[in-house]
Amino acid sequence: MSKPVVATTSLAGCFGCHMSLLDIDDRILQLIDLVEFHKSPVDDIKTFSKMCDIGIIEGGCCNSENVHVLQDFRKNCKILISLGECAIMGGLPAMRNGIPVKECLEEGYLDGPTVDENKKGARIIPNDEELPMILDKVYPCHEIVKVDYYIPGCPPRADLIWEALVALVTGNELKIPYEVLKFD
Amino acid sequence: MSDIKITIDGKECTAKSGQTIVEAAKANGIYIPVLCHFDGLKPAGTCRICTVKVGGRFMAGCTTPVAEGMRIDNMTPEIEDMRKQIIEMLFVEGNHMCPVCEKSGNCELQALAYRYKMMVPRFPFLWPKREVVANTPKLYLDKNRCVQCLRCVREIITTDGKNVFAVKERGGKTTINMDEKLAAGLSDDMAMRAMDICPVGCIIRKEVGYKVPIGQRKFDSKPIGSEIEGR
Structure with a gap:
């Protein structure tokens, strides 16, 4: 039987969840025996060329590109997993959800303390068609597409990611020790 | 008796x-x-x-x-699921950002979510717009995290019998308000008491955040309720 194929991506995330995946230490050798990686920042494969068994999503959706990538993952993966708080509930990026987009952009590009004082007149809010559109708020992945499983944490503990992946691939029941299920 | x-x-x-x-x-x-x-x-x-x-x-x-x-x-499974639903409703009804909250690890709402293995709330997030009040020297009030338990209203009372916290509005509009003058006059112990009695991260004592490292916080290794069940 061929190995299950795994794809991963980071949407509105910080790559911390991917770091935590790498934090499984030498079990990474077991992991590459267990699964094959397809589209993922881990191996830099950029486009789907076949159907994958498991798609792992880090980060929520804050712009139109995130939505397209997430929908692409849903189309090309049999099982979709939300990995980490941002994918599950928006996380830190969702702290802007109470603030109108206009105010966020003005703070970021026109009025914020990190903007160059001397170039006040020349400041613009970038609006090139190449740039993804910012969404009205940051959405958890399961409010955009159907998500099958959730692995909480910021980042999820490496042990939890490992146990969850092994359980999913081998078909065994996942037992979660109390210490590894955390939201921070 | x-x-x-x-x-x-x-x-x-x-x-x-x-x-x-x-x-x-x-x-x-x-x-x-x-x-x-x-x-x-x-x-x-x-x-x-x-x-x-x-x-x-x-x-x-x-x-x-x-x-x-x-x-x-x-x-019973029926009651346990109902309790889990209440926890999930509290999570979507406020803005509970566990990764950035100073109360994380010592928060009773979060601990209940751990106990009931909440992976994701089954309800859509509401993202309400709530106020943060930080203009008193010892405490700040982050209403994003308030669950309207009224513990602070009942417990934090000045030596001359005045309530520091009170309820404003009713129903879905209910908020907890802090009397800024009275809050400023609280003793250090009473200010800490206000933070400790808050089951979530709504009332925060300033200048003591993240003092206890991850792994040693109240609910890091033992589920809430285990102190009662273990007796």
């Missing part, structure tokens, strides 16, 4: 008349989850996490006194 006999999930227990269901269960080593309730405070019954079934009817365990022969259902 005379002893009375009750059963909780079929287990025969002895309780004292005048005790509430939650108190009687605790005395018998049985945990009924609570969030708005706090030992020593007059029960408010606002959160309904302690819901139990008595004679086929749902009741709040923190406000209902025990009675002779009461048959109480506590840990």
